Amino acid sequence: MIDIMLILYVAIGGILIGAGVHFMPVGGAPAAMATATGVGTGTAMLAAGAGMTGLITAASMAGQPVYIIALAGAVGAMLMMGITMLVANIIYIYGVGIVPASSKVNVDPITGRNQEIYKTPGTEGHGVPTSCFVSGIIGALCGGLGGGLVFYAINNTISNASFVGTLDPSFATVLAAIIAVSAFFINSVIASYNIGGTIEGFQDPKFKRIGTGIISCAIASIVIAIFVILMVGGI
Amino acid sequence: MDPVTLGVVALMGAAATIAGAAEDIESDIGSQSNPNSQVQLAPQMGHLHRMINKAASGEPVAFGTWCGVAGAVAFILMNFNILPIVAIAIGATIAALVHAIYTTTAHMGRIVGQSQFQQPLFMDVLTQSLGPIAAHGFITSFCMVGISYLMIIPLNGTALHVFPLPLLAVLWGVTVGAIGSSTGDVHYGAESEYQKFTYGGGTPVAIQGDIVTKAPLGAKNSIDVGNFCVKFGGPLTGFCFGAIVFISTWITVVFGTTGGIIAGLIIVVLLIVLNDRLEVSARNKFGPYDEE
Numbered sequence: 027m028i029d030i031m032l033i034l035y036v037a038i039g040g041i042l043i044g045a046g047v048h049f050m051p052v053g054g055a056p057a058a059m060a061t062a063t064g065v066g067t068g069t070a071m072l073a074a075g076a077g078m079t080g081l082i083t084a085a086s087m088a089g090q091p092v093y094i095i096a097l098a099g100a101v102g103a104m105l106m107m108g109i110t111m112l113v114a115n116i117i118y119i120y121g122v123g124i125v126p127a128s129s130k131v132n133v134d135p136i137t138g139r140n141q142e143i144y145k146t147p148g149t150e151g152h153g154v155p156t157s158c159f160v161s162g163i164i165g166a167l168c169g170g171l172g173g174g175l176v177f178y179a180i181n182n183t184i185s186n187a188s189f190v191g192t193l194d195p196s197f198a199t200v201l202a203a204i205i206a207v208s209a210f211f212i213n214s215v216i217a218s219y220n221i222g223g224t225i226e227g228f229q230d231p232k233f234k235r236i237g238t239g240i241i242s243c244a245i246a247s248i249v250i251a252i253f254v255i256l257m258v259g260g261i
Numbered sequence: 262m263d264p265v266t267l268g269v270v271a272l273m274g275a276a277a278t279i280a281g282a283a284e285d286i287e288s289d290i291g292s293q294s295n296p297n298s299q300v301q302l303a304p305q306m307g308h309l310h311r312m313i314n315k316a317a318s319g320e321p322v323a324f325g326t327w328c329g330v331a332g333a334v335a336f337i338l339m340n341f342n343i344l345p346i347v348a349i350a351i352g353a354t355i356a357a358l359v360h361a362i363y364t365t366t367a368h369m370g371r372i373v374g375q376s377q378f379q380q381p382l383f384m385d386v387l388t389q390s391l392g393p394i395a396a397h398g399f400i401t402s403f404c405m406v407g408i409s410y411l412m413i414i415p416l417n418g419t420a421l422h423v424f425p426l427p428l429l430a431v432l433w434g435v436t437v438g439a440i441g442s443s444t445g446d447v448h449y450g451a452e453s454e455y456q457k458f459t460y461g462g463g464t465p466v467a468i469q470g471d472i473v474t475k476a477p478l479g480a481k482n483s484i485d486v487g488n489f490c491v492k493f494g495g496p497l498t499g500f501c502f503g504a505i506v507f508i509s510t511w512i513t514v515v516f517g518t519t520g521g522i523i524a525g526l527i528i529v530v531l532l533i534v535l536n537d538r539l540e541v542s543a544r545n546k547f548g549p550y551d552e553e
Contacts, residue, residue: 055450057295058446058451059451059454059455061465066447066450067295067320067439068319071319071438072442074439075440082429085424088423094518101526102509102525104525105532106440108528108533109505110439113497113501114443115536117493117494117497121447122452123461123547124461125540125543125547143549143550146462147465148466148467149465151463159536196425200425203424203428
């Protein structure tokens with residue numbers, strides 16, 4: 027029974043991680059030169075950074091119910107994304123001298139502010155406007171929840187595995203963390219391929235690809251769960 | 262709320278601030294992050310340069326590796342009853358050596374790849390930048406392993422975290438790399454590399470690769486980049502990482518498990534409001550883009 031729960035939790039976790047990556051406003055290398063809207067780093071790298079913070083906060087709640095672990099992961103990831111996007115905007119505004127502006131929409135869908143007239147000609151926008159910021163927070167929420175769920179499920183399964191009995195008690199936690207990190211990287215890289223480099227968040231036309239990304243992440247996560255079951259001597 | 266734990270959390274925040282700033286300056290000097298694309302593109306656009314380009318790996322993964330090396334060595338030495346601070350210093354030194362080897366091979370590989378565009382490999386550029394790169398890497402690894410150590414020492418019988426030292430060092434290393442890449446490196450990519458263009462605009466695609474190659478005296482080099490970015494991008498990256506480490510731990514130490522989650526959510530809402538006010542302030546201050 028526990029194995030079915032593992033597959034379910036890891037699949038849901040993977041779906042949440044994959045969906046979360048689609049929400050993150052990532053401009054990649056062009057954003058690092060203020061040539062594109064979003065945070066100036068790679069999709070998988072930013073998602074992994076937020077996910078690692080989420081994993082550290084989630085694991086600090088080890089032993090608590092699943093919803094506490096998942097929520098703690100979500101809060102950690104949201105804090106990381108929120109502070110990072112805010113500081114990135116401070117650098118864009120005061121260091122580079124630009125106004126955050128989106129290129130995918132003429133008007134910010136949340137604030138209703140005009141984007142076009144604030145955009146530098148020849149660029150695909152720059153900075154992190156409010157709608158992208160909120161989208162990034164939603165992405166971190168999904169990613170953190172997913173990472174927390176994956177960690178909880180794998181930690182629970184490995185802790186109950188027969189071979190762990192003779193080993194150090196922290197072994198299960200460490201192994202669960204390593205596999206959860208791997209699951210996070212796998213799902214965020216799959217989502218990153220689906221996005222194809224850069225995305226502004228939910229207002230970007232590329233966001234419509236989220237369905238394909240979710241299905242791919244679910245399949246990959248089920249394979250990860252089966253791998254964990256085999257590793258702990260199950261089936 | 263235990264004052265000792267709170268003090269340790271504050272110390273972690275301070276160490277994280279130093280680590281974040283050092284990480285950003287290291288990646289600026291070595292062009293480790295996304296702005297490396299412009300350093301790589303410049304020779305093709307006819308701009309030969311004296312810059313380091315060692316971006317053979319993503320910044321988060323690279324820093325995860327170096328902090329992991331430092332953490333693993335320190336962890337092993339501590340098990341031999343070596344004083345923790347000495348063990349961490351030795352671990353960070355080994356990581357700095359690995360870092361220097363990586364820098365040398367990655368820079369040579371990337372620059373040699375541009376030889377078809379007549380880009381020379383300047384050995385003096387490599388030798389003068391290697392020290393600052395390894396030194397900033399040492400500071401980062403030392404602080405990151407220090408933070409991880411503070412998280413695993415039993416405070417009043419309980420440690421702040423269940424993960425072992427090397428794993429925490431890897432996870433924090435990946436995080437600091439992601440943060441440095443997302444924040445401080447923008448100051449390098451969008452401003453330092455294009456300082457000859459007017460302040461107050463993004464970088465149009467048409468001028469990409471046309472990076473600054475001259476300094477006030479002679480050719481611009483990677484040390485000039487560090488000197489520029491340490492005045493704004495570096496400290497802000499340090500502030501960002503310090504705030505993340507401090508706040509994500511502080512909320513649970515002060516408010517407990519459930520209270521900490523609620524406090525975290527309130528802080529996230531405050532961040533959204535702060536960002537909105539910042540955007541409004543920028544719009545009022547700069548106004549619409551004016552091509553004149």
